[in-house]
Amino acid sequence: MSTTERGPSLLALSKEALGARVVELGGKAFHARIVREHVLAKGELDYARMTSLPAALRERLAAELPIFTGRESARSTAKDATTKLLIEFPRDGAREVSVETVHMPSLWEGGDGEHVPGATLCVSTQAGCPIGCPFCASGQLGLARNLASHEIVEQYVRGRALGPLARSVVMGMGEPLLNYANLAVALDVVHDEMGLGSRKVTVSTVGFPDRLRKLAPSKPRFQLAISLHTPFQAERDVLVPAMKGVPIAEIVAAGDDWFERTGREITYEYVLLGGTNDTGSHARGLGELLRGRRCTVNLIPFNPVEESPYRRPSAETVEAFRAALERAGLVATVRWSRGVESDAACGQLRLRAAAER
Numbered sequence: 001m002s003t004t005e006r007g008p009s010l011l012a013l014s015k016e017a018l019g020a021r022v023v024e025l026g027g028k029a030f031h032a033r034i035v036r037e038h039v040l041a042k043g044e045l046d047y048a049r050m051t052s053l054p055a056a057l058r059e060r061l062a063a064e065l066p067i068f069t070g071r072e073s074a075r076s077t078a079k080d081a082t083t084k085l086l087i088e089f090p091r092d093g094a095r096e097v098s099v100e101t102v103h104m105p106s107l108w109e110g111g112d113g114e115h116v117p118g119a120t121l122c123v124s125t126q127a128g129c130p131i132g133c134p135f136c137a138s139g140q141l142g143l144a145r146n147l148a149s150h151e152i153v154e155q156y157v158r159g160r161a162l163g164p165l166a167r168s169v170v171m172g173m174g175e176p177l178l179n180y181a182n183l184a185v186a187l188d189v190v191h192d193e194m195g196l197g198s199r200k201v202t203v204s205t206v207g208f209p210d211r212l213r214k215l216a217p218s219k220p221r222f223q224l225a226i227s228l229h230t231p232f233q234a235e236r237d238v239l240v241p242a243m244k245g246v247p248i249a250e251i252v253a254a255g256d257d258w259f260e261r262t263g264r265e266i267t268y269e270y271v272l273l274g275g276t277n278d279t280g281s282h283a284r285g286l287g288e289l290l291r292g293r294r295c296t297v298n299l300i301p302f303n304p305v306e307e308s309p310y311r312r313p314s315a316e317t318v319e320a321f322r323a324a325l326e327r328a329g330l331v332a333t334v335r336w337s338r339g340v341e342s343d344a345a346c347g348q349l350r351l352r353a354a355a356e357r
Protein backbone atom coordinates (compact mmCIF):
# COMPACT_ATOMS: atom_id res chain seq x y z
CA MET A 1 0.00 0.00 0.00
CA SER A 2 1.43 3.40 -0.87
CA THR A 3 1.67 6.10 1.74
CA THR A 4 -0.88 8.29 -0.01
CA GLU A 5 -3.56 5.56 0.23
CA ARG A 6 -3.19 5.74 4.00
CA GLY A 7 -4.03 9.43 4.12
CA PRO A 8 -1.68 12.29 4.94
CA SER A 9 1.71 11.52 6.43
CA LEU A 10 2.74 12.73 9.87
CA LEU A 11 4.76 15.61 8.44
CA ALA A 12 1.82 16.71 6.28
CA LEU A 13 -0.46 17.15 9.30
CA SER A 14 -0.61 20.43 11.21
CA LYS A 15 0.01 20.16 14.94
CA GLU A 16 -3.76 20.28 15.59
CA ALA A 17 -4.56 17.70 12.92
CA LEU A 18 -1.85 15.41 14.26
CA GLY A 19 -3.45 15.65 17.71
CA ALA A 20 -6.80 14.58 16.26
CA ARG A 21 -5.21 11.74 14.29
CA VAL A 22 -3.36 10.40 17.33
CA VAL A 23 -6.63 10.41 19.31
CA GLU A 24 -8.28 8.52 16.42
CA LEU A 25 -5.52 5.95 16.73
CA GLY A 26 -6.27 5.47 20.41
CA GLY A 27 -3.76 7.87 21.93
CA LYS A 28 -4.10 11.12 23.87
CA ALA A 29 -3.72 14.52 22.25
CA PHE A 30 -0.49 15.22 24.17
CA HIS A 31 1.07 12.12 22.62
CA ALA A 32 1.08 14.02 19.33
CA ARG A 33 3.58 16.50 20.72
CA ILE A 34 5.83 13.65 21.82
CA VAL A 35 5.66 12.00 18.40
CA ARG A 36 6.46 15.24 16.58
CA GLU A 37 9.33 15.95 18.94
CA HIS A 38 10.80 12.52 18.35
CA VAL A 39 10.71 12.97 14.59
CA LEU A 40 11.73 16.61 14.30
CA ALA A 41 13.91 17.34 17.34
CA LYS A 42 15.45 13.91 17.89
CA GLY A 43 15.39 12.43 14.42
CA GLU A 44 13.82 9.20 15.65
CA LEU A 45 12.00 7.69 12.68
CA ASP A 46 11.05 4.34 14.20
CA TYR A 47 7.83 4.44 16.20
CA ALA A 48 8.83 1.24 18.00
CA ARG A 49 11.67 3.12 19.69
CA MET A 50 9.48 5.98 20.96
CA THR A 51 9.23 4.22 24.28
CA SER A 52 7.61 7.13 26.12
CA LEU A 53 4.43 6.25 24.17
CA PRO A 54 2.10 3.36 25.08
CA ALA A 55 3.02 0.19 23.18
CA ALA A 56 -0.45 -0.15 21.63
CA LEU A 57 -0.26 3.37 20.22
CA ARG A 58 3.20 2.74 18.79
CA GLU A 59 1.82 -0.24 16.91
CA ARG A 60 -1.13 1.70 15.50
CA LEU A 61 1.17 4.56 14.45
CA ALA A 62 3.56 2.18 12.72
CA ALA A 63 0.69 0.56 10.85
CA GLU A 64 -1.33 3.64 9.99
CA LEU A 65 0.63 6.88 10.08
CA PRO A 66 3.59 7.00 7.70
CA ILE A 67 6.09 9.69 8.65
CA PHE A 68 6.85 10.71 5.08
CA THR A 69 4.78 11.40 1.99
CA GLY A 70 7.62 10.67 -0.42
CA ARG A 71 9.62 7.58 -1.29
CA GLU A 72 13.39 7.36 -1.70
CA SER A 73 13.64 6.13 -5.30
CA ALA A 74 17.42 6.32 -5.80
CA ARG A 75 20.54 6.95 -3.78
CA SER A 76 24.14 7.43 -4.79
CA THR A 77 27.18 7.96 -2.61
CA ALA A 78 30.43 9.40 -3.94
CA LYS A 79 33.98 8.74 -2.73
CA ASP A 80 33.95 11.96 -0.72
CA ALA A 81 30.90 10.59 1.21
CA THR A 82 28.47 12.97 -0.49
CA THR A 83 25.11 11.21 -0.69
CA LYS A 84 22.40 12.18 -3.14
CA LEU A 85 18.85 11.08 -2.57
CA LEU A 86 16.19 11.10 -5.24
CA ILE A 87 12.83 11.49 -3.49
CA GLU A 88 9.61 10.81 -5.32
CA PHE A 89 6.53 12.69 -4.15
CA PRO A 90 2.91 12.16 -5.24
CA ARG A 91 2.41 12.85 -8.91
CA ASP A 92 0.79 15.93 -10.30
CA GLY A 93 -1.55 14.47 -12.91
CA ALA A 94 0.67 12.58 -15.34
CA ARG A 95 3.83 14.35 -14.25
CA GLU A 96 6.47 12.62 -12.23
CA VAL A 97 7.40 14.63 -9.14
CA SER A 98 10.86 13.86 -7.84
CA VAL A 99 13.60 16.00 -6.36
CA GLU A 100 17.20 15.65 -5.27
CA THR A 101 18.48 16.23 -1.76
CA VAL A 102 22.23 16.15 -1.23
CA HIS A 103 24.04 15.42 2.06
CA MET A 104 27.66 16.62 2.11
CA PRO A 105 29.58 15.70 5.28
CA SER A 106 32.55 17.77 6.41
CA LEU A 107 34.39 19.01 9.47
CA TRP A 108 33.66 22.39 11.04
CA GLU A 109 35.74 24.35 13.45
CA GLY A 110 34.22 24.08 16.91
CA GLY A 111 34.58 26.69 19.67
CA ASP A 112 37.79 25.29 21.15
CA GLY A 113 39.71 24.70 17.93
CA GLU A 114 38.41 21.14 17.71
CA HIS A 115 36.90 19.98 14.46
CA VAL A 116 33.36 18.68 14.68
CA PRO A 117 31.59 16.69 12.00
CA GLY A 118 28.43 18.03 10.42
CA ALA A 119 26.98 17.98 6.95
CA THR A 120 25.69 20.63 4.60
CA LEU A 121 22.32 19.63 3.22
CA CYS A 122 21.24 20.89 -0.19
CA VAL A 123 17.45 20.94 -0.56
CA SER A 124 15.00 21.55 -3.40
CA THR A 125 11.93 23.79 -3.39
CA GLN A 126 10.34 22.78 -6.69
CA ALA A 127 10.21 19.61 -8.76
CA GLY A 128 11.97 20.84 -11.87
CA CYS A 129 12.46 24.55 -12.44
CA PRO A 130 10.91 27.22 -14.65
CA ILE A 131 14.00 29.46 -14.92
CA GLY A 132 15.69 27.53 -17.76
CA CYS A 133 19.40 28.31 -17.21
CA PRO A 134 21.14 26.53 -20.12
CA PHE A 135 24.00 25.22 -17.94
CA CYS A 136 21.75 23.65 -15.31
CA ALA A 137 20.24 20.16 -15.32
CA SER A 138 17.23 21.07 -13.18
CA GLY A 139 15.47 23.21 -15.75
CA GLN A 140 15.82 20.79 -18.65
CA LEU A 141 12.49 19.10 -17.97
CA GLY A 142 10.67 22.31 -17.02
CA LEU A 143 8.64 22.76 -13.86
CA ALA A 144 6.45 19.91 -12.59
CA ARG A 145 5.13 21.61 -9.46
CA ASN A 146 5.94 23.51 -6.29
CA LEU A 147 6.78 21.38 -3.29
CA ALA A 148 4.49 21.57 -0.27
CA SER A 149 6.13 22.87 2.91
CA HIS A 150 6.09 19.37 4.45
CA GLU A 151 7.86 18.01 1.37
CA ILE A 152 10.64 20.51 2.01
CA VAL A 153 10.75 19.53 5.70
CA GLU A 154 10.84 15.85 4.64
CA GLN A 155 14.11 16.49 2.83
CA TYR A 156 15.63 17.89 6.03
CA VAL A 157 14.43 14.94 8.10
CA ARG A 158 15.65 12.38 5.56
CA GLY A 159 18.93 14.27 5.18
CA ARG A 160 19.58 14.42 8.89
CA ALA A 161 19.01 10.66 9.10
CA LEU A 162 22.22 10.35 7.04
CA GLY A 163 24.22 12.28 9.66
CA PRO A 164 23.98 15.47 11.75
CA LEU A 165 23.50 18.74 9.87
CA ALA A 166 25.72 21.76 10.42
CA ARG A 167 24.33 23.89 7.60
CA SER A 168 21.84 23.86 4.79
CA VAL A 169 21.72 25.47 1.37
CA VAL A 170 18.46 25.89 -0.51
CA MET A 171 20.28 25.37 -3.79
CA GLY A 172 18.70 22.20 -5.09
CA MET A 173 16.05 22.12 -7.75
CA GLY A 174 13.78 25.05 -8.29
CA GLU A 175 13.63 28.77 -7.67
CA PRO A 176 12.96 29.39 -3.97
CA LEU A 177 11.35 32.81 -4.44
CA LEU A 178 8.71 31.28 -6.72
CA ASN A 179 7.61 28.98 -3.89
CA TYR A 180 8.39 31.30 -1.03
CA ALA A 181 5.23 30.88 1.07
CA ASN A 182 5.83 27.13 1.40
CA LEU A 183 9.56 27.57 1.91
CA ALA A 184 9.03 30.07 4.73
CA VAL A 185 6.71 27.67 6.58
CA ALA A 186 9.25 24.86 6.14
CA LEU A 187 12.19 26.98 7.34
CA ASP A 188 10.24 27.91 10.47
CA VAL A 189 9.86 24.22 11.29
CA VAL A 190 13.53 23.60 10.52
CA HIS A 191 14.51 26.48 12.78
CA ASP A 192 12.02 26.06 15.64
CA GLU A 193 11.69 22.31 15.81
CA MET A 194 14.82 20.87 14.20
CA GLY A 195 17.12 23.47 15.70
CA LEU A 196 19.03 24.63 12.63
CA GLY A 197 20.04 28.26 13.30
CA SER A 198 18.98 30.94 10.83
CA ARG A 199 22.56 31.88 9.97
CA LYS A 200 23.16 28.26 9.04
CA VAL A 201 20.63 28.30 6.21
CA THR A 202 21.37 29.95 2.85
CA VAL A 203 18.69 30.51 0.23
CA SER A 204 19.88 30.96 -3.34
CA THR A 205 17.80 32.84 -5.90
CA VAL A 206 18.06 34.39 -9.36
CA GLY A 207 17.09 37.59 -7.53
CA PHE A 208 13.61 38.85 -8.48
CA PRO A 209 13.98 42.45 -7.21
CA ASP A 210 10.33 43.03 -6.28
CA ARG A 211 10.09 39.78 -4.38
CA LEU A 212 13.35 40.45 -2.53
CA ARG A 213 12.15 43.89 -1.48
CA LYS A 214 8.95 42.42 -0.09
CA LEU A 215 10.83 39.82 1.96
CA ALA A 216 13.45 41.97 3.61
CA PRO A 217 11.22 43.73 6.17
CA SER A 218 10.12 40.39 7.61
CA LYS A 219 13.71 39.69 8.76
CA PRO A 220 13.86 36.27 7.14
CA ARG A 221 15.54 33.43 8.93
CA PHE A 222 18.24 32.72 6.38
CA GLN A 223 21.25 34.10 4.57
CA LEU A 224 20.73 35.25 0.99
CA ALA A 225 22.68 34.23 -2.09
CA ILE A 226 21.94 35.76 -5.50
CA SER A 227 22.94 33.96 -8.70
CA LEU A 228 24.46 36.63 -10.91
CA HIS A 229 26.74 34.71 -13.34
CA THR A 230 27.81 37.73 -15.39
CA PRO A 231 28.01 41.51 -15.08
CA PHE A 232 26.69 41.97 -18.64
CA GLN A 233 22.97 42.30 -19.33
CA ALA A 234 22.81 40.66 -22.76
CA GLU A 235 24.73 37.66 -21.49
CA ARG A 236 22.59 37.30 -18.36
CA ASP A 237 19.48 37.35 -20.52
CA VAL A 238 20.86 34.15 -22.09
CA LEU A 239 22.26 32.51 -18.94
CA VAL A 240 19.17 33.18 -16.79
CA PRO A 241 16.33 33.17 -19.35
CA ALA A 242 13.38 33.75 -17.01
CA MET A 243 15.02 37.01 -15.89
CA LYS A 244 15.37 38.35 -19.40
CA GLY A 245 15.11 42.13 -19.36
CA VAL A 246 15.33 42.48 -15.58
CA PRO A 247 18.21 44.95 -15.20
CA ILE A 248 21.21 43.57 -13.32
CA ALA A 249 21.56 46.96 -11.62
CA GLU A 250 18.07 46.56 -10.15
CA ILE A 251 18.93 43.15 -8.76
CA VAL A 252 22.05 44.52 -7.11
CA ALA A 253 20.05 47.51 -5.78
CA ALA A 254 17.50 45.10 -4.25
CA GLY A 255 20.48 43.25 -2.74
CA ASP A 256 21.76 46.51 -1.21
CA ASP A 257 18.31 47.13 0.20
CA TRP A 258 18.31 43.64 1.69
CA PHE A 259 21.66 44.23 3.37
CA GLU A 260 20.49 47.56 4.81
CA ARG A 261 17.29 46.14 6.20
CA THR A 262 18.55 42.82 7.51
CA GLY A 263 22.19 43.60 8.28
CA ARG A 264 23.11 40.33 6.58
CA GLU A 265 25.75 40.29 3.89
CA ILE A 266 24.86 38.78 0.55
CA THR A 267 26.75 36.18 -1.42
CA TYR A 268 26.73 36.63 -5.18
CA GLU A 269 27.06 33.32 -6.98
CA TYR A 270 28.88 33.07 -10.24
CA VAL A 271 28.98 29.83 -12.24
CA LEU A 272 32.30 29.87 -14.09
CA LEU A 273 31.78 28.62 -17.64
CA GLY A 274 35.06 28.03 -19.46
CA GLY A 275 35.56 30.47 -22.36
CA THR A 276 32.16 32.09 -21.73
CA ASN A 277 32.10 34.24 -18.59
CA ASP A 278 35.62 33.74 -17.22
CA THR A 279 37.48 36.51 -19.07
CA GLY A 280 39.37 39.53 -17.74
CA SER A 281 36.62 41.85 -18.91
CA HIS A 282 34.09 39.83 -16.91
CA ALA A 283 36.24 40.15 -13.79
CA ARG A 284 36.60 43.90 -14.32
CA GLY A 285 32.87 44.28 -15.05
CA LEU A 286 31.99 42.40 -11.88
CA GLY A 287 34.44 44.54 -9.90
CA GLU A 288 32.72 47.69 -11.15
CA LEU A 289 29.23 46.34 -10.59
CA LEU A 290 29.82 45.32 -6.96
CA ARG A 291 32.41 47.95 -6.00
CA GLY A 292 32.27 49.17 -2.40
CA ARG A 293 29.77 46.57 -1.23
CA ARG A 294 30.18 44.30 1.77
CA CYS A 295 29.49 41.02 0.02
CA THR A 296 31.20 37.86 -1.15
CA VAL A 297 31.43 36.47 -4.65
CA ASN A 298 31.24 32.69 -4.67
CA LEU A 299 32.70 31.22 -7.84
CA ILE A 300 31.26 27.84 -8.83
CA PRO A 301 33.31 26.13 -11.54
CA PHE A 302 30.76 24.62 -13.96
CA ASN A 303 29.70 21.15 -12.96
CA PRO A 304 29.46 19.30 -16.28
CA VAL A 305 25.93 18.38 -17.32
CA GLU A 306 25.29 15.88 -20.10
CA GLU A 307 24.66 17.39 -23.53
CA SER A 308 25.58 20.86 -22.33
CA PRO A 309 27.62 23.12 -24.63
CA TYR A 310 29.56 24.51 -21.67
CA ARG A 311 32.80 23.34 -20.13
CA ARG A 312 34.56 23.62 -16.80
CA PRO A 313 37.47 26.11 -16.77
CA SER A 314 40.89 24.87 -15.65
CA ALA A 315 41.95 25.29 -12.02
CA GLU A 316 44.44 27.97 -13.17
CA THR A 317 41.72 29.98 -14.91
CA VAL A 318 39.49 29.74 -11.84
CA GLU A 319 42.30 30.96 -9.59
CA ALA A 320 43.21 33.77 -12.01
CA PHE A 321 39.58 34.93 -12.08
CA ARG A 322 39.40 34.86 -8.29
CA ALA A 323 42.63 36.82 -7.99
CA ALA A 324 41.38 39.39 -10.52
CA LEU A 325 38.25 39.92 -8.41
CA GLU A 326 40.39 40.41 -5.31
CA ARG A 327 42.50 42.99 -7.13
CA ALA A 328 39.24 44.75 -8.01
CA GLY A 329 38.53 44.94 -4.27
CA LEU A 330 36.03 42.09 -3.93
CA VAL A 331 36.03 39.15 -1.53
CA ALA A 332 35.90 36.02 -3.68
CA THR A 333 35.78 32.33 -2.80
CA VAL A 334 35.67 29.19 -4.94
CA ARG A 335 33.25 26.32 -4.44
CA TRP A 336 34.24 23.14 -6.21
CA SER A 337 31.25 20.86 -6.57
CA ARG A 338 31.19 17.72 -4.50
CA GLY A 339 30.21 14.20 -5.35
CA VAL A 340 30.81 14.83 -9.04
CA GLU A 341 32.39 11.50 -9.93
CA SER A 342 29.39 9.50 -8.77
CA ASP A 343 27.71 10.25 -12.12
CA ALA A 344 25.24 12.28 -10.14
CA ALA A 345 26.35 15.90 -10.30
CA CYS A 346 23.56 18.33 -9.34
CA GLY A 347 20.27 17.45 -10.93
CA GLN A 348 21.58 14.48 -12.81
CA LEU A 349 20.23 11.67 -10.67
CA ARG A 350 16.79 12.87 -11.67
CA LEU A 351 17.62 13.34 -15.34
CA ARG A 352 19.09 9.87 -15.45
CA ALA A 353 16.04 8.35 -13.76
CA ALA A 354 13.79 10.15 -16.26
CA ALA A 355 15.87 8.85 -19.19
CA GLU A 356 15.58 5.28 -17.93
CA ARG A 357 11.80 5.33 -17.77
Ligand code: SAH
Pocket residue numbers: 131133135136137170171172173174175176204205206226227269270271300301302303304305346
Ligand atom coordinates in the same frame (compact mmCIF):
# COMPACT_ATOMS: atom_id res chain seq x y z
N1 SAH B 1 17.26 28.75 -8.66
C1 SAH B 1 18.19 29.12 -7.64
C2 SAH B 1 18.70 27.98 -6.78
C3 SAH B 1 19.12 26.69 -7.43
S1 SAH B 1 20.69 26.52 -8.17
C4 SAH B 1 19.37 29.88 -8.24
O1 SAH B 1 19.46 29.94 -9.45
O2 SAH B 1 20.13 30.46 -7.49
C5 SAH B 1 21.98 26.87 -7.05
C6 SAH B 1 23.21 27.39 -7.77
O3 SAH B 1 23.83 26.35 -8.56
C7 SAH B 1 22.89 28.52 -8.72
O4 SAH B 1 23.84 29.54 -8.59
C8 SAH B 1 23.00 27.84 -10.07
O5 SAH B 1 23.23 28.75 -11.10
C9 SAH B 1 24.14 26.87 -9.83
N2 SAH B 1 24.25 25.81 -10.85
C10 SAH B 1 23.26 25.23 -11.56
N3 SAH B 1 23.74 24.33 -12.43
C11 SAH B 1 25.08 24.31 -12.27
C12 SAH B 1 26.15 23.57 -12.87
N4 SAH B 1 25.92 22.66 -13.82
N5 SAH B 1 27.39 23.82 -12.45
C13 SAH B 1 27.62 24.73 -11.46
N6 SAH B 1 26.68 25.45 -10.85
C14 SAH B 1 25.41 25.25 -11.25
